[in-house]
Amino acid sequence: IVIGLYSSNNEISGNTFVNNPQQGINLQSHDNTISNNTITGNYHDKALVLDRAYSNTISNNTISKSQVGIEFDNNSHDNTVTGNSIRDNNSGIEIGGNSPNNQVLRNIIENNDNGISFWKSTTIKYNNIKNNGVGILGPSTTGYEVANNNIYGNTSYNFKVNTGGTVQNINILNNWWGTINETSIASKI
Numbered sequence: 001i002v003i004g005l006y007s008s009n010n011e012i013s014g015n016t017f018v019n020n021p022q023q024g025i026n027l028q029s030h031d032n033t034i035s036n037n038t039i040t041g042n043y044h045d046k047a048l049v050l051d052r053a054y055s056n057t058i059s060n061n062t063i064s065k066s067q068v069g070i071e072f073d074n075n076s077h078d079n080t081v082t083g084n085s086i087r088d089n090n091s092g093i094e095i096g097g098n099s100p101n102n103q104v105l106r107n108i109i110e111n112n113d114n115g116i117s118f119w120k121s122t123t124i125k126y127n128n129i130k131n132n133g134v135g136i137l138g139p140s141t142t143g144y145e146v147a148n149n150n151i152y153g154n155t156s157y158n159f160k161v162n163t164g165g166t167v168q169n170i171n172i173l174n175n176w177w178g179t180i181n182e183t184s185i186a187s188k189i
Contacts, residue, residue, distance in 0.1 A: 002026045027053045042066035050076040072099040152178025158188040
């Protein structure tokens with residue numbers, strides 16, 4: 001399904017998308033609701049793409065077995081991703097470098113190579129991010145919020161900064177890292 005640039009206030013709900021050779025849903029507009037869908041088996045592409053999309057709600061979907069579960073691209077901003085199960089993808093959620101001010105809230109993100117990758121101001125709160133290769137890959141700058149998540153059991157790192165500049169003092173307090181042992185926590189960051 002493609003929702004084009006000039007179409008808004010649409011709802012896609014209660015569908016099953018299986019083994020699509022391309023994207024399951026490509027969203028290019030604003031004020032849409034994508035909810036209660038199952039998107040699985042997009043091994044060669046992305047399950048759900050937001051392309052120049054803003055003010056959309058992506059909720060209560062099950063997204064699995066795709067190259068990328070949800071991708072934000074081309075200045076997709078002010079979107080909310082909440083209550084989704086995003087599992088067994090190469091990458092769970094990718095928020096591109098030119099896509100600011102999105103919210104990732106109350107999702108289960110597990111068993112992906114990378115759980116969440118983002119490059120601009122993003123709010124990531126109340127998620128369960130576990131058993132991925134890297135739980136969260138974030139920028140080396142400030143201006144984002146990662147708080148009140150359960151981030152643990154990820155193979156390489158629970159939280160990793162994408163270097164490529166001067167790493168600043170980044171606040172990622174108030175997350176559960178699977179332990180209270182500071183040495184164990186630090187070894188996965």
